[in-house]
Amino acid sequence: MTDDVQAPPAPQSEFRHLAGDDVGIVRPRDFTHQQPFAFKSGQTIEGFTLRYESYGALNATRDNAVLVCHALSGDHHCAGWHSASDHKPGWWNNLIGPGKAVDTRRFFVICVNVLGGCQGSTGPSSTDPATGRPYGIRFPFVTIRDMVNAQKLLLDHLGVAELHAVMGGSMGGMTAMMFAMEFPHFTRRQVIMASTAHESAQAIAFNEVGRQAIMQDPAWNSGDYPRDGGPRVGLAIARMMAHITYLSDAGMDRKFGRRKHESAGGEAYTFDAQFEVESYLRHQGQSFINRFDANSYLYITRAIDQFDPARAAGTLERAFAPVQAESLIVGFKSDWLFPPEQNRSIALSLLRAGKRGSYAELDTDLGHDSFLLESDELYALVRGFLERNEAYAFDFAI
Amino acid sequence: MSRLVEKRTVDMQVIGEWVEPTSRVLDLGCGRGELMAYLVQAKQVSATGVDLEFDRVSACVRRGLSAYQGDMTVFMRAFPDRHFDRIICSRTVHELNDPAGVILEALRIGNKVTVGFVNHGFWKNRIDACLRGRKVRNAVYTTAWHESRPANPLTIADFEDFCREKSIRVVRRAHLLGDWRTRCPILPNLFAGYALYDLARA
Numbered sequence: 001m002t003d004d005v006q007a008p009p010a011p012q013s014e015f016r017h018l019a020g021d022d023v024g025i026v027r028p029r030d031f032t033h034q035q036p037f038a039f040k041s042g043q044t045i046e047g048f049t050l051r052y053e054s055y056g057a058l059n060a061t062r063d064n065a066v067l068v069c070h071a072l073s074g075d076h077h078c079a080g081w082h083s084a085s086d087h088k089p090g091w092w093n094n095l096i097g098p099g100k101a102v103d104t105r106r107f108f109v110i111c112v113n114v115l116g117g118c119q120g121s122t123g124p125s126s127t128d129p130a131t132g133r134p135y136g137i138r139f140p141f142v143t144i145r146d147m148v149n150a151q152k153l154l155l156d157h158l159g160v161a162e163l164h165a166v167m168g169g170s171m172g173g174m175t176a177m178m179f180a181m182e183f184p185h186f187t188r189r190q191v192i193m194a195s196t197a198h199e200s201a202q203a204i205a206f207n208e209v210g211r212q213a214i215m216q217d218p219a220w221n222s223g224d225y226p227r228d229g230g231p232r233v234g235l236a237i238a239r240m241m242a243h244i245t246y247l248s249d250a251g252m253d254r255k256f257g258r259r260k261h262e263s264a265g266g267e268a269y270t271f272d273a274q275f276e277v278e279s280y281l282r283h284q285g286q287s288f289i290n291r292f293d294a295n296s297y298l299y300i301t302r303a304i305d306q307f308d309p310a311r312a313a314g315t316l317e318r319a320f321a322p323v324q325a326e327s328l329i330v331g332f333k334s335d336w337l338f339p340p341e342q343n344r345s346i347a348l349s350l351l352r353a354g355k356r357g358s359y360a361e362l363d364t365d366l367g368h369d370s371f372l373l374e375s376d377e378l379y380a381l382v383r384g385f386l387e388r389n390e391a392y393a394f395d396f397a398i
Numbered sequence: 399m400s401r402l403v404e405k406r407t408v409d410m411q412v413i414g415e416w417v418e419p420t421s422r423v424l425d426l427g428c429g430r431g432e433l434m435a436y437l438v439q440a441k442q443v444s445a446t447g448v449d450l451e452f453d454r455v456s457a458c459v460r461r462g463l464s465a466y467q468g469d470m471t472v473f474m475r476a477f478p479d480r481h482f483d484r485i486i487c488s489r490t491v492h493e494l495n496d497p498a499g500v501i502l503e504a505l506r507i508g509n510k511v512t513v514g515f516v517n518h519g520f521w522k523n524r525i526d527a528c529l530r531g532r533k534v535r536n537a538v539y540t541t542a543w544h545e546s547r548p549a550n551p552l553t554i555a556d557f558e559d560f561c562r563e564k565s566i567r568v569v570r571r572a573h574l575l576g577d578w579r580t581r582c583p584i585l586p587n588l589f590a591g592y593a594l595y596d597l598a599r600a
């Protein structure tokens with residue numbers, strides 16, 4: 001997920017976080033599970049912490065919760081602002097808030113930094129109580145199912161009886177899918193955007209190049225590096241490369257074209273950044289290393305690569321057999337990382353398995369990151385799915 | 399209710415009589431889901447629709463229905479034989495690229511296939527074409543030729559020929575007069591404005 005696609009045109013007012021349809025200033029919280037937690041790999045840890053945010057309130061019947069799942073480089077901060085001077089809101093702020101498509105006056109919205117992450121949840125950069133040093137690559141291998149199991153413990157702790165919906169884009173869509181398979185009677189709806197039921201060889205290949213960039217950086221040191229150090233060059237390159245896969249050719253052409261950077265001057269015979277796209281990617285790489293841990297990047301990309309529910313069950317229909325949720329799958333025409341075809345195949349497998357599901361496709365030029373798009377069509381679809389109302393059924397005006 | 403909405407609901411009633419309660423129904427060219435919503439309420443069917451347009455699929459989702467945005471033939475190829483109890487293709491058949499292909503594929507994945515279409519052999523339509531010398535325009539075909547999608551008008555006689563040629567079994571027919579309500583007693587190709595067929599494999 002890129003940082004800037006949905007960044008709204010920076011509102012001029014310093015009170016923008018007080019906008020009526022905004023959740024305003026939010027604060028992350030920590031949930032600590034103090035019992036041993038077993039990973040799918042068989043490895044265990046003595047307990048874990050998950051950092052999360054929530055907006056809105058749980059109702060009396062405890063069934064209005066909407067779990068929002070983030071993508072590879074995302075986090076728990078999906079809406080609102082951390083302070084009045086924040087220059088950017090949460091990553092899905094355009095979708096979530098009072099009166100928005102995911103209406104926080106109606107729903108109790110929760111978003112959790114995944115297990116294995118590095119934004120406050122336990123992961124490879126956390127301290128291993130056994131050694132007093134960061135886990136590094138001694139941290140257990142994490143799968144999407146492990147992430148889901150950990151988040152379920154948090155939802156139980158919060159008193160959520162049933163999820164009104166689980167939703168996410170990209171890896172967040174995998175997480176949502178896993179929730180509906182693992183906890184079928186707990187999950188009433190799932191919204192999966194720009195996702196896949198298993199990555200293509202091409203997508204795995206891109207992840208592998210990213211991992212190699214990190215692991216070939218001498219500062220990676222087999223995953224053993226100090227908190228303020230590590231393979232910064234490798235991680236930045238991994239991010240720059242991955243970032244290209246989140247955009248589209250047409251989108252990049254529209255955004256950058258062949259425009260040159262102002263400071264490039266007339267000097268053509270240099271390897272300094274000349275084109276805007278170069279300085280943009282360098283900036284993306286640099287800002288990423290300040291907020292992301294290289295080992296977490298290895299772990300989470302690995303979890304994404306491994307995700308393949310059809311493999312264990314034989315077919316995707318069999319994997320979906322337990323699902324009780326109604327599903328909404330959304331694909332984006334210009335997404336070539338998890339293309340429409342792969343999203344359609346999720347929907348078709350659900351329908352073949354006899355489940356209720358819909359598939360819709362939006363024509364945008366933002367590539368994989370399209371799910372973060374500011375689009376009234378997308379908002380109406382998501383709102384319609386979450387708030388589907390019997391009264392609409394015979395309204396011919398729809 | 400406007401005359402158009404009334405006409406829209408006529409085939410709903412006939413189809414509603416034919417559809418078995420709680421059956422698994424696929425609506426090809428489901429539009430904004432009016433027919434599916436009716437069948438879900440009247441017959442408790444489990445319905446899925448297919449349509450090409452985002453806005454129509456989105457409207458179905460808002461109604462609480464399942465709908466799939468995409469090409470109906472590609473969609474049908476993804477399903478095993480007899481997956482659905484009934485496939486409905488009403489007021490869509492004249493706009494298909496490969497009507498025979500669609501109907502035969504529907505007969506593969508569905509036990510019954512309901513096809514509904516405007517009969518262009520209806521006397522008024524003949525007069526329109528002959529005397530006025532104009533493209534048919536009525537409550538259903540409201541647009542001028544240059545605003546319309548490519549259409550492939552057919553008549554009841556054409557459709558009967560097609561079923562015979564392809565050895566498709568006609569389980570039931572409903573031929574409705576120009577009011578799209580009263581059953582047509584004689585010479586349907588001349589007097590029926592709308593026709594509904596329930597088809598099955600021979």
